[in-house]
Amino acid sequence: MVLAAVLILSIVLLYTGCTTGNQDNKQGATQPGTTTQNDKTQTGDTTQPEDTKQDENKPAETYKDGTYEGKGDAWEHGSEDATVEIANGRITSIVLRRLDDKGNEVDYEKWTGQEVDGRVYPNLKEYRVEMANRMIEKQTYDVDTISGATVSTKNWKVAVQRALEKAK
Incomplete structure (x- = not known):
């Protein structure tokens, strides 16, 4: 039961993450007028079973050349x-x-x-x-x-x- 609760908590943390409030752009300073809501910092245990890991070099979707x-x-x-x-x-x-x-x-x-x-x-x-x-x-x-x-x-x-x- 405790193991199941820890696993659920880990999954929730993995998918929610924490948004950062001040992302730097290429010049090293935050530009007014930009948004950063998709930039996330992961917290918690991010370990996934081997069969569910996505290859980081492979896109989520493959397109025709x-x-x-x-x-x-x-x-x-x-x-x-x-x-x-x-x-x-x-x-x-x-x-x-x-x-x-x-x-x-x-x-x-x-x-x-x-x-x-x-x-x-x-x-x-x-x-x-x-x-x-x-x-x-x-x-x-x-x-x-x-x-x-x-x-x-x-x-x-x-x-x-x-x-x-x-x-x-």
Whole structure:
């Protein structure tokens, strides 16, 4: 009975973990406007039986090799899309794009988080690379959105998800 309770507690701790409140970015300082809710620190006994361990080098899902396109949902300021490359069943490259309301890719030199002509544009130049890198690292579209560019980052996730659906 005690062994069963310890096992259940260990499993609960394994799957819940503790969220960290202050994650550092690549430059070593926390950027305002980013979220870190998917970054977790594991606590407790993380030992799993051999037959349930997942190979850390193998993605949770295997995809067909190729290049796949996906589009996010259109909204008042345009849309987002993605090109995803798969090699050896793994995501190897993701290109995220922000399109204006006419379907043309935006000039990312305007989208650097600075004020241009009285309007502050989110730093899509950096965010699109950061999100793509996180998706490749985690081998999934399901990564945190970035506040300040919430609609674009949500739509990039949708675009990559739709591309990956084609790769199944």
